[in-house]
Amino acid sequence: MGKKEKILIIGSGGREHAIGWKVAQSPSAPEIFFAPGNGGTSSIGTNVDIKATDVDGLLTFAKKENIDLTLALPDDPLSLGIVDKFKKAGLKIWGPTKAAAKIEWSKAFSKDFMRRHNLPTAKFETFIDFEKAKKYVAKQPLPVVIKASGLALGKGVVIAQTQKEANEVLENMLVNKTFGEAGQEVVIEEFLVGPEISIHAISDGKNYTIFPASQDHKKIGENDTGLNTGGMGTITPLPFVDDELILKIKKDIVAPTIKGMREDGNPFSGLLYPGLILTKDGPKILEYNARFGDPETQSYMRLLETDILNIVDASLVPDVGTPQGGSLGDVGHLQGRCPTSIVWKNGFACTIVLASGGYPGNYEKEKFISGIEEAEKDKDIVIFHAGTKTKDGKLVTNGGRVLGVSAIGTTLEEALKKAYKAVEKISFEGMQYRKDIGKKSLSTHV
Numbered sequence: 001m002g003k004k005e006k007i008l009i010i011g012s013g014g015r016e017h018a019i020g021w022k023v024a025q026s027p028s029a030p031e032i033f034f035a036p037g038n039g040g041t042s043s044i045g046t047n048v049d050i051k052a053t054d055v056d057g058l059l060t061f062a063k064k065e066n067i068d069l070t071l072a073l074p075d076d077p078l079s080l081g082i083v084d085k086f087k088k089a090g091l092k093i094w095g096p097t098k099a100a101a102k103i104e105w106s107k108a109f110s111k112d113f114m115r116r117h118n119l120p121t122a123k124f125e126t127f128i129d130f131e132k133a134k135k136y137v138a139k140q141p142l143p144v145v146i147k148a149s150g151l152a153l154g155k156g157v158v159i160a161q162t163q164k165e166a167n168e169v170l171e172n173m174l175v176n177k178t179f180g181e182a183g184q185e186v187v188i189e190e191f192l193v194g195p196e197i198s199i200h201a202i203s204d205g206k207n208y209t210i211f212p213a214s215q216d217h218k219k220i221g222e223n224d225t226g227l228n229t230g231g232m233g234t235i236t237p238l239p240f241v242d243d244e245l246i247l248k249i250k251k252d253i254v255a256p257t258i259k260g261m262r263e264d265g266n267p268f269s270g271l272l273y274p275g276l277i278l279t280k281d282g283p284k285i286l287e288y289n290a291r292f293g294d295p296e297t298q299s300y301m302r303l304l305e306t307d308i309l310n311i312v313d314a315s316l317v318p319d320v321g322t323p324q325g326g327s328l329g330d331v332g333h334l335q336g337r338c339p340t341s342i343v344w345k346n347g348f349a350c351t352i353v354l355a356s357g358g359y360p361g362n363y364e365k366e367k368f369i370s371g372i373e374e375a376e377k378d379k380d381i382v383i384f385h386a387g388t389k390t391k392d393g394k395l396v397t398n399g400g401r402v403l404g405v406s407a408i409g410t411t412l413e414e415a416l417k418k419a420y421k422a423v424e425k426i427s428f429e430g431m432q433y434r435k436d437i438g439k440k441s442l443s444t445h446v
């Protein structure tokens with residue numbers, strides 16, 4: 001028998017648990033390590049106590065443990081150049097380089113990229129100077145959108161309803177530096193109206209293939225009210241996104257983005273996740289992410305039939321950094337090292353996030369969690385862990401987003417019904433969740 005492949009998954013959220021869950025089903029049955037992982041990942045692999053941002057620590061571990069493949073999933077290590085460093089050390093790693101991931105970690109860069117390549121997005125200008133920004137904002141219609149350019153955990157976006165509010169936000173970001181480095185540069189942009197969707201395209205730097213469309217629910221409160229969060233629940237595929245719209249998104253957004261990155265000398269190899277808003281003038285790009293979405297991935301993994309390691313392998317090109325070739329074919333067809341197309345289960349998947357009381361503000365940790373086993377008695381339910389850990393042999397909360405309750409069903413309605421039934425079996429002190437995930441999609445439109 002050959003040696004077992006060793007896979008290192010970086011991160012500690014529901015996304016990492018979901019990808020690990022799928023990797024664990026690979027016919028090659030690899031040995032899985034999570035750095036740092038959570039209370040759920042320890043049941044399918046080994047948690048290693050190294051932070052996702054400790055790139056040198058991760059590199060030392062990967063070398064010492066002879067890791068065969070590292071999956072770099074969260075945005076922070078990508079922005080710190082983990083892929084470049086691992087590659088330089090001769091290690092196999094999946095994810096975009098620091099230069100390619102800039103499409104996420106600098107909104108100023110990504111907006112400029114969209115402008116140069118004529119991609120559909122909100123009208124905008126970028127500023128580092130407070131007085132100039134104030135002058136510009138005074139001439140914009142309200143509401144106006146102000147974004148910290150850097151990574152800010154989804155909290156660096158403000159939709160200002162008045163000029164006074166806009167000025168305060170600009171002063172906080174540019175003068176008081178409340179967002180630190182992330183807010184030293186701001187993007188001021190036009191307010192767009194329409195439903196938001198998430199697109200996931202896996203690319204080898206040249207070719208790509210896209211997943212079914214999905215939708216996150218970013219606000220903490222029902223009917224999309226209250227503060228922004230990392231994401232409170234997802235559904236996929238979307239009943240209101242037809243093949244024609246997918247073709248348009250591929251033609252107008254995904255293909256020119258992949259092509260533009262390659263032409264600019266930064267081929268994007270990894271997972272490109274543009275967040276789109278479907279305006280009456282067509283789909284427009286709100287932002288790019290250079291990674292799998294969370295909780296989108298928790299729903300995706302439930303429908304994915306193909307071995308995820310084959311897909312990852314097909315998107316890994318040894319010559320990233322050069323504009324030449326790759327091995328992923330378009331239109332869902334994988335060529336080269338991956339022998340099959342990406343196959344998805346029929347039906348729908350959804351994920352309901354259970355969060356700590358107080359999230360996305362301050363919250364308490366170490367609350368005892370009960371009911372997971374009971375909830376998973378339904379074979380269509382899988383509970384992915386995010387902010388959990390084990391303490392004295394018991395599962396307790398350890399973060400804002402605690403669990404993702406995922407379900408599959410023949411119809412979206414069935415999947416949601418099952419998921420909410422499972423949610424009722426789980427409890428921890430302060431637990432909160434949105435009761436309207438997927439609701440707008442059920443009522444035909446959005």
Ligand code: AMP
Pocket residue numbers: 122145147154157159189190191192193196218228275286287
């Ligand atoms: P972002 O991090 O850029 O995706 O922004 C976070 C959230 O703010 C998005 O999911 C939207 O709900 C909202 N948002 C961002 N930009 C705009 C815009 N130009 N118009 C309307 N809403 C926006």
Ligand code: GLY
Pocket residue numbers: 216230231289292293294295296
């Ligand atoms: N679902 C939101 C994100 O991953 O950024």
